[in-house]
Every structure is written in structure tokens, then in C-alpha cells.
Amino acid sequence: xxxxxxxxxxxxxxxxxxxxxxxxxxxxxxxxxxxxxxxxxxxxxxxxxxxxxxxxxxxxxxxxxxxxxxxxxxxxxxxxxxxxxxxxxxxxxxxxxxxxxxxxxxxxxxxxxxxxxxxxxxxxxxxxxxxxxxxxxxxxxxxxxxxxxxxxxxxxxxxxxxxxxxxxxxxxxxxxxxxxxxxxxxxxxxxxxxx
Numbered sequence: 322x323x324x325x326x327x328x329x330x331x332x333x334x335x336x337x338x339x340x341x342x343x344x345x346x347x348x349x350x351x352x353x354x355x356x357x358x359x360x361x362x363x364x365x366x367x368x369x370x371x372x373x374x375x376x377x378x379x380x381x382x383x384x385x386x387x388x389x390x391x392x393x394x395x396x397x398x399x400x401x402x403x404x405x406x407x408x409x410x411x412x413x414x415x416x417x418x419x420x421x422x423x424x425x426x427x428x429x430x431x432x433x434x435x436x437x438x439x440x441x442x443x444x445x446x447x448x449x450x451x452x453x454x455x456x457x458x459x460x461x462x463x464x465x466x467x468x469x470x471x472x473x474x475x476x477x478x479x480x481x482x483x484x485x486x487x488x489x490x491x492x493x494x495x496x497x498x499x500x501x502x503x504x505x506x507x508x509x510x511x512x513x514x515x516x
Contacts, residue, residue, distance in 0.1 A: 330499050333390060335380070343373040345399065345406020346428060362457075364405075364429035370413055374406055378414065393419060393503040400424035400485045401453060408432070408461070415439040420501035424488045425450055427457035430464050437468035441501045444473070445488035447480030473497070 339345050351361035369375065384390045397418050399407040404426020411421050412432035420441040436442075442465065446458040455476060462474035477487045488494070 326495065330495055332394075332499075333384070337373075337377050337380070339373050339402065339406075344371055345374055345402055346409035347371060348405060348427070362427060364427065366409075366412070366429050366432055370409060371406075374410055377406075378410065378417075381417065394499070394501075395503075396420050396498050396501070398422040398424070398498075399426065400488075401426065401482070411436045411440045411442070416503075419503045420498050422488070422494065422498065423458065423461075424485045425453050425455075425458070425482055427453050428461070430460050433461060433464045433468060433470070437465055437470040441471040442473075443475070443494070443497060445475045445484050445491075446477070447482060447484035447487070448476050448478050449480060450482050450484065452482040471501075 347365050347367055349363040349365070350359045351363065352358065353360040370378065381395065385392060385395075395418050397407050397410060398421060399405075401424070404423040405428050407421050407423045408426055408428035409432070411418050412428075412435040415436040416439065418440050420443075422443045422445065424445040425447060426444075442461075444458040444462055446453075446455040448455050458474060459476065462472055465472040475488065475491065477484050480487060
């Protein structure tokens, strides 16, 4: 990370990795037996997050408890399955995150009501994504717009799944995310520390 970025945006940055035996969010894929292609995506929203997401939330909570981070400026981002986790976690803990970005992700659109108006979100997707279809991000965007949420959507023509190359080179991304801040209120992050 260039020194100018570190100076302009001082932060703790965590890059957690998901083990192969878990996932950042619950999802099931139905495949067409004739073609072997995914014919349906199912995103159940269970009461508790996946094990790895729960561990990540506990890590964030430990930093909060240690007074190491600014409670009003906790951000989350991810790509592909990690972006699915982002959409799941901001729905579960909207009081924790000020802003999020989801790159080529997907999820259960019905969860939008849980974070609309509480978490700013920038969605990115390649229009020609052949792994996670772009209609997932477009659907979240439309639903959040209707709810009056602070949401942006960037879709890249001619780009397949690796839209993170485009998204992470967006000149406004860091400025946008670091401009977001939670205001103090009755539902602060300290009220949702996990045991």
C-alpha cells in the first residue's frame, strides 16, 4: 500500500480467508443434470451465521472491546463468495458496519430491509460474469434504491467474473468508503458484541 494511501486513510485492514470446509454465507446450488450448469441459486438466511463468519464477527468485536478501532468507521468488503458473506453480515449486524462493498457477489435480496438506511453499499459486477450472474448485484441495487438506501452499482461491460480488477481500481472507492460514518445512537455496535 503506498504511503500516501496509508497517510490519507489510516486504518487496520484485515484479510480473513475462508477455509474450504466452510463458506462466508449459506447458499445451495442446483445443477441441471443434463448440462452440469447451475440452474438455481438458493440463499437461505439461517438464524446464525456460518462458523467462519461468526469467528470474523468475534474478531471485530474483540477489537471493539479493546478500544482499538473507531466504532463509527467499521467497513467490510469482499469478492465472489466473500461478497456473499458481506451481504449476509451487513444484514445480520447493520449496527456494526458503516459501509460495505460487494464485488461479484450474490445473496438473499429479502435481507435488504435489514440494512437499508443503515449501511452504505457499493456493488460491483462484471456484466458477462459466467460464475456468479450479474443479476444478483443488479437486483440488490434495485431493491435498495426503492428502499431509499445509500447504494451505488458499477457494472462492467465485457467483464466476466474477475470484476475485482476493475472495482479495486475505481478511483473513488477509498474516498467513498472512508467518507461513511455511523452516527451515535441507541443501537451502537457495543450492544451486539457476541459472547
